[in-house]
Amino acid sequence: MLRLTRRPPRSTAQTVLIPKKETAMPRQVYFTTAGGPEVLHLDEVPFNNPGAGEARIRVDAIGVNRADQMFREGRYFYPPNFPSTLGYEAAGVVEAIGPGVTEVAVGDSVAVLPAFKLTDYGTYGDYVVVPAAALVPRAADSDPVTAAAIWMAYVAAYGALVEGDPVAKGDHVLLTAATGGVGLAAIQVANRIGAVPIATTRTPAKKQRLLDAGAAHVIVTSEEDLGQRVQEITGGQGVTTAMDPVGGPGIVEVIKTVSPGGRLLVYGILDPRNDMSQGLPTVEGIEVSLYTLFGVTGDPDRRQRAIDFVTAGLTDGAFTPVVDSTFDFTAYAQAHQHMESGQQFGKIVLTVQH
The missing domain is CATH 3.90.180.10 (Medium-chain alcohol dehydrogenases, catalytic domain)
Structure with a gap:
């Protein structure tokens, strides 16, 4: 025992x-x-x-x-x-x-x-x-x-897109590796607040499933150039917020999709090539930071706001x-x-x- x-x-x-x-x-x-x-x-x-x-x-x-x-x-x-x-x-x-x-x-x-x-x-x-x-x-x-x-998925998405520095209605949001729990929840949260979710996947077979899940646009990174497609979708403006769970060398390409004054939230370091001893890249005019949901769940007031937001979405069917x-x-x-x-x-x- x-x-x-x-x-x-x-x-x-x-x-x-x-x-x-x-x-x-x-x-x-x-x-x-x-x-x-x-x-x-x-x-x-x-x-x-x-x-x-x-x-x-x-x-x-x-x-x-x-x-x-x-x-x-x-x-x-x-x-x-x-x-x-x-x-x-x-x-x-x-x-x-x-x-x-x-x-x-x-x-x-x-x-x-x-x-x-x-x-x-x-x-x-x-x-x-x-x-x-x-x-x-x-x-x-x-x-x-x-x-x-x-709760992990929806509170993480809420904290990134709603709490503190909320994404505005009409803003484009990039969600890389979007077929995980957080990515799919973030699609639904973005839609609920009126943002435009752009999802990425490496697998063409998952493109239609992401569209069916609510993504406004899906970029298949094994077949399409990420930066070029984001520029086409956003009319050359870029996204105001990107959420990335992977990190690694690909983070450089993700940063390029973010508009000046925008932000990249790295909420995972799944790529085994990550070397966090070197820190995250720094780009003038763009916020690049590690993000966890614990800034929300560790604060009683923020935690309750998150619970209320997620519960409302579950109740009215916006979140599934x-x-x-x-x-x-x-x-x-x-x-x-x-x-x-x-x-x-x-x-x-x-x-x-x-």
């Missing part, structure tokens, strides 16, 4: 309410060295009782993200502490709450949004403890697979999470292999059987 030691041991006296005695040990995915999907293992762990400000949930579905891959590989913007679990997203039911928790109650159906570090918490388990502030209520009859596919595939919880390695293949269109979700 694995005993994860990322957080201090908990006393049962800390727990305000535990509704029942559990008969089976929880399972959690963990890794003890950085590497590929093969470093991930599943083992039983002790039940953690939630401390102050925390809740324990019975997990029904888990969102799989590129951040999980990079953290597992040791290429994330902070390193893992071994043994380490992983996972930012999940959907489930609250089973216990710690002292001072008012956001949720035992029995609530909830989703987890990324509002913590993976060195402190993780969602790859069938019972997990997370900060109560990271839980979003959901309808009891809502689909847990869909609920587990929402795209789920590529589901894997059983025990097939976590296969899910990561599928993610690394680059074949997916939308989110990958693990489902948990109880």
